[in-house]
Amino acid sequence: MFQKIPARALTDSVAEQLLEKIEDGMFPRGAKLPTEAVLSEEFGVSRTVIREAIARLKYEGLVESRQGSGVFVTEQAGIRPLRIDYTDVGTLESVLQIVELRRSIEAEVAAQAARRRTDATMANIDAALARIDAEVAAGGDGVDADVGFHRAIAEATGNPYFLKTLAFLSQYLETATRVTRTNEARREDFSRQVREEHQAIVAAIRAGDPDAARNAAQNHMYNAARRLSQLGEDDSAAGHQPAGPSH
Template sequence: MFQKVPARALTDNVAEQLLDKIQSGAFARGDKLPTEAVLSEEFGVSRTVVREAISRLKYEGVVESRQGSGVFVTLQAGIRPLRIDYTDTGTLESVLQIVELRRAIEAEVAAQAARRRTDASMAAIDAALARLDDVVAQGGDGVAEDVGFHRAIAEATGNPYFLKTLAFLSQYLEAATRVTRTNEARRADFSRQVREEHQAIVAAIRAGDPLAARNAAQNHMYNAAHRLAQLGADDSDSGSDGGALHGAAN
């Protein structure tokens, strides 16, 4: 008559409730959690479910085991790691939202690179752009080189958190980037546009002009989103199910 509730759902529920208690202060940093037996009884689930929920919190750095003493809330428990569920990035809309977030970050990265770049970091940016152009000219998709180009700009800021944030976002956009770059390579106007956008960013950084660099980076990411959206429109117009696009978003 009824469908069984998956064990994973029970584990998720227990983990979320424990996390809520920790974040609300019911279990403060350094506090010991109740035993598995107590939690099992209070939640009305098996000890296995409790154990799996606690293991999940351990993985996230929220709690830790102390041999012979039990499980305790860690001192960094109040700091939640940034996560984006891959299942949340399965549509064009969600991918475009991540691109929108990246646009804001890339704009500041370019501006700071223009302020702080050295001769050495400028040479690294030039070299990264040259590698990208070479690969594209030889018929490659240039995905890795594109990532390397933007990473070189981020490195020029001297701020490691820009690098970490962009690396985090890029992992959700890698497939989409591959599809859009393949699409761009098929269209001479797209390919030329991308190259000109990259050159504008580099020129502004070289000139030490933060405002121009910011605007060039924003324009590049705005157009990247437009090109991705155009791919989705092309799929719809051709009567396909958007398979390539969904592959990009996953």
């Protein structure tokens, strides 16, 4: 008659509530969390669920076990890590919002790469661009090579935080990118546009022109959002599921 609630949902709920208490200061840095037995009783769940929820907080560096003493909130717990819940990016609209965020970062990455690139990093960018065509020619979707291309540009900036931020955002766009590239097979004009946009970014970086590189990267990301939206509209008109992460 009723559907069972997955254990994962219970674990998620407990972990989120504990996280809220830590962020609200109920459990400040250095504070000891209640025992498994107490938390199990208060949440009305098994100790296994409590243990798994705490394990998640440990993985994120928010709590730590001290042998014989219990579980304590770490000193870095007050620093809130950036999180995007996968359930928040289950629609085309939310994916486009992340693309919008990425656009501003990619533009500055390209500009800084144009200022700081060396012969070695330029060679890496050229090789990464060539790999996209090679993957597609071999029958692949080119997604991994595309990610590698943007990573090579970020590496040319010499700023590791650009790399980390783009890697964080890219994980939420991977599914949408795969859907887009798969659908581009039926839109030769899209494939040509992507290739030309990539070439424009590379040319500006090679020329050491940060303004041109910034504009080329912005144009690429604007068009990426447009193509994704258009593919979603095409699928909807054809009665298919939109080309978003839930596809």
